[in-house]
Amino acid sequence: MRPGGARSELSAVFAATFFVRFAFGITVAVFAAYLTHRSTGLSGSDVGTAGLVSALAPVGEFSTVLFSGTAADRWGRFPVLFAGMGGAALLFVWIATTRAVPTLGAANLLFGVASGAILAASLAVVADRAGTDERGFEMGRFDAVNLFGWIAGVAFGLGVEGVLPNSELGLVFVAGTATLALGLAASGLLLRGRPKRRAPPSFAFRRVVRAAFRRPVLVVTLPWLAIYSLLGTALAFLSDAAAGIGIRSTYLAVAIAAGGSVLVVSQPYFGRLADRAGRTRMMTVGAGGFVLVLLGASLLTRYGVNAPALVVVGVGVALALAYGPAALAALADLAVEQGRATTMAIYSLTISLGMVVGLVASTGLYSRFGTDGLYPYFGGIAVVLVAFTAIRWVEARRATIPAR
DSSP states (O other), rough: OOOOOHHHHHHHHHHHHHHHHHHHHHHHHHHHHHHHTTTTTTHHHHEEEEEEHHHHHHHHHHHHHHHHHHHHHHHHHHHHHHHHHHHHHHHHHHHTOOOOOHHHHHHHHHHHHHHHHHHHHHHHHHHSSSGGHHHHHHHHHHHHHHHHHHHHHHHHHHHHHHSOGGGGGGHHHHHHHHHHHHHHHHHHHHHTTTOOOOOOOOHHHHHHHHHHHOHHHHHHHHHHHHHHHHHHHHHHHHHHHHHHTTTTTTHHHHHHHHHHHHHHHHHHHHHHHHHHHOHHHHHHHHHHHHHHHHHHHHHHHOOSSSHHHHHHHHHHHHHTTTTHHHHHHHHHHOOOSTTTHHHHHHHHHHHHHHHHHHHHHHHHHEEEGGGGGGGHHHHHHHHHHHHHHHHHHHHTTSSOOOOO
């Protein structure tokens, strides 16, 4: 049984995470349409512009998240978490007032800074409060809330995009501000009576960062680089890609929302399996699932909507869900107590860098070669992901990193 302080902190983080990701999801879903003033049928130049501006958020995240992590280690998790949420809410208000590309780019860059601070602080709380034998389960719960918030937000955003005229999409960012305000209020209520965290008596920035960049940590985090190269592109252009193969955004919203409900059950379940069967085994299952998703995406790109390709994608998604809880638990296992938030920030750094690489590569290939440019892109991600997984197994067998 966890003490009351631990329960309240975990509940506050889960509440904040859902509202944050829901707010981010609804805005990501409409950002390309909001930026280009076109809801469907984006041209090559539109895709390039949207990709460049969208990439600025992960640039802001990976360039500052280490400082956010060390700030959370030095001054506390929740001050950094709440500062990130408040900053993101103000940025949504700013974005709702303009469609100027330079202004949206600057706001999106700062939005990445806030996002990194939120994620690093949240993961540190979960790593602090979950014991070694239950980290997979708790990381699964976090991942479930995180991904369900994203998917519910994206589904809501796509649904709104199918109903609102393009000229009214600024209202979506106002809704994002209200959602973040709800998250702040809910988390604040859950934390009432929680004992204050004392700052460590000594804090050496260099030593903490050096510990965060140890080889075992990098072996665990590098596969996310490949995974988020794919997910970043998917999130930015999912709506337009669906329209291109004849799927209305409202239908896509329903399908995404239905699939997202599975996450509530599957992520804690896979996390519990990672606690029992081992982190590396479940990470391998998840990596195999992502490879199947890439294969199915290639088939859909080549032949359009067809049953075999959809089956391959569905099976791949089901297996890919095993990856997140196991990998996050493995990273928490490796984190030293004083620099835990900084170590967990490596995850945020890696995924944001992956999103930048993915957006730049995919939009460049698509703008020049059309859909034919996506095949080597998908293949490259699959090869890199398999290679990183193999390295993880070799390192585990050599006992350089824990097999768990």
